[in-house]
Amino acid sequence: MKINELSAEINVGKGVFYNPKMHSLRSISTAFLKANAPKGSRLLDATSATGIRGIRYAIEAGIKNPVLIDMNKEAYESTLSNADANGIKADVRNVSFQEFANTSGERFDVIDIDPFGTPAPLIYDAFKISKDGTLLMITATDTAVLHGAHANACMKIYGAVPMHTELCKEAGARILLGFVARNASQFNYGIEPLLTISDMHYLRLFIKVNHGAAKALASVKSLGILRQCLSCRYFDYKYGISCIGSDCPSCGSKMSVAGQLWLNRMHDKGRIGDASKALAQIGDDEAAKQMQAIEKELDIPFLYSIPKLTRSIKSGSVSHKRVMGFLLKSGYSASETQFWKDSIKTDAPHSEVLSAVKQSRE
Ligand SMILES: C[S@@+](CC[C@H](N)C(=O)[O-])C[C@H]1O[C@@H](n2cnc3c(N)ncnc32)[C@H](O)[C@@H]1O
Structure with missing residues (x-):
């Protein structure tokens, strides 16, 4: 053919x-x-x-x-x-x-x-x-x-x-x-x-x-562990393999861990x-x-799915673009991402993303 x-x-x-x-x-x-x-x-x-x-x-x-x-x-x-x-x-x-x-x-x-x-x-x-x-x-x-x-x-x-x-x-x-x-x-x-x-x-x-040798070492030191709360969608990550615990600092639920x-x-x-x-x-x-x-797309680790966040706070749906708008207005960086639909990458902390989601509903 x-x-x-x-x-x-x-x-x-x-x-x-x-x-x-x-x-x-x-x-x-x-x-x-x-x-x-x-x-x-x-x-x-x-x-x-x-x-x-x-x-x-x-x-x-x-x-x-x-x-x-x-x-x-x-x-x-x-x-x-x-x-x-x-x-x-x-x-x-x-x-x-x-x-x-x-x-x-x-x-x-x-x-x-x-x-x-x-x-x-x-x-x-x-x-x-x-x-x-x-x-x-x-x-x-x-x-x-x-x-x-x-x-x-x-x-x-x-x-x-x-x-x-x-x-x-x-x-x-x-x-x-x-x-x-x-x-x-x-x-x-x-x-x-x-x-x-x-x-x-x-x-x-x-x-x-x-x-x-130094470049090889720096490279393997760039590996680490990710954890995410399946309840409130908080996530964080840490370099290395040290134990980071599994209780969510935001809501206390057990977190899922991935890595290295x-x-x-x-x-x-x-x-x-x-x-x-x-x-x-x-x-x-x-x-x-x-x-x-x-x-x-912002080149920073991980993302927030806006539909998952709204579900976690039992809210109706909001547009991820609107949430991005609120974060940008507050001085944070935010972008869409290839890695998940209706999601954002941002340097704002989880608490600020949640409040942007709440503002977006009003
Ligand atoms: C997904 S196809 C490659 C498609 C191609 N790159 C393209 O863009 O159309 C995979 C090809 O890799 C070959 N292949 C798989 N393992 C291989 C190996 N270890 N050494 C050489 N060829 C290999 C297979 O025979 C097959 O033709």
Whole structure:
């Protein structure tokens, strides 16, 4: 089946994976590279399937001679013929990422990892072919695990307890960042998240890897514990693994605890701004809208769902935009968030958010 996706025309062979709904995420990745990957960057697409990513990265972001690998034979053949049909010079190989990382002897500037489900089994090996400054782009589609529907699987795979509430998507992204940071530190790398995206059934991380023992240590020290009250929706978090108790300081109910997870910045707004400009040239409106929304989002941990808060105080519904308005008028910062519908991120304390909710009803 022939498919056109922005600059590329590909043939999707039988048994080879291609999801048209992921076009905007591919456009965002392309724009991110166009804006941020230095000229001459060496790129590895570790899970190429049809080859669509590597092909678009070559045509639209100017990546020269990408290495495109897939362990599936049909995917390899599909990548080979699609690269050729699009006039892309690429090094295409039929090999597993693990074998490649342990034998290639090359270190890459950009590594794209987009497997089925969890990327966890590939992350450790990614650091064997990384160097100071490498950009890792990682997709996870095992969101049922990271978002807490399967808590035992999350503990087993990611070594972290998930949060199965309105904080689940952000906690899941932060658990995945924490997992990457712990793997990176074994190779004396620290991580610097540049862009974190949560949408539909996936999470996508854009991470710069920085070499050095101090950076690795600072990175693992950025992990900690989150707790949330399921009654009044108060939450807080603390770095490290120290015991923080489970009684809610606001209403005294028992709190749910999650972690360890990443508690520092999830984005570099400067780089997102540059990628947004590059996206405008690529011409994918859906992707551009998604990036603009992330650009406006406050980069601070966790959120308040306004419907959950109104339920906790047995009030009728209020608009989250109206609550934001009251907080902004009181001098706090507040924004919408990609991580939950009708929710806000704010630097206001829980008590102030509650009073803004109450004011919004009047
Ligand atoms: C979700 S698809 C990739 C989709 C592609 N990146 C895109 O945007 O269309 C996952 C691909 O990764 C390949 N794959 C999974 N695990 C792999 C591994 N360990 N090494 C190499 N390829 C792998 C699968 O064969 C499959 O073709």
